[in-house]
Amino acid sequence: MAAEPEILAELRRLRARVPQLTGALVAGVDGLVLAHDTPGVESEGVAALTATSLAVAVRLADITGQGAFRELLVRGVHGYVATYAAGGSAVLTVLAQDRVNVGRLHLESRRCG
Template identity: 45%
Template structure:
């Protein structure tokens, strides 16, 4: 039941915001939990790379003393790859094209991450 809710959440994100092409939820060890990706994107690889990036970014944040990590954004010529931590054990990664409004994405994902965390920890109603 909560698995369907998880899928509905990430699909809903793509439908709400123009410019999101793919999204996936993975554990911090890189194991894929749920994916909403186009056929060209391999969700397993995406999850593994996102986990690696998040780990690096967290360490970088700690070592550089800039406070807790908020998110990781990879800027590409044709869009963005954004990674958010979901609690301590999972992550949300979002791919978007050039039209994606990052400001709006960050606003939208705030509450979404809370809900994903609740779902993953089995706290959802």
């Protein structure tokens, strides 16, 4: 894919702007990885789970009248998983430490998406 190096470069710039990010990937809404910078994490599994959670989030936003999907944030004991719309057919998923500034995470990830 010709765009993959450009996408990967943008993911690396995002991780440089938000040092508490531990990984980032872009996937199609079908769950296929387009580019990833996720050391120590199985990117294909994260992309597949992203597609599944995206389907639920899209449906939840629709059924509650909240409009088109924009983002999804999951907070765990050890950190965050956030997914952002990235055009009509892709999503950006980032992994972050629990000490990340969530406002900064949203700001930079939204720009990247």
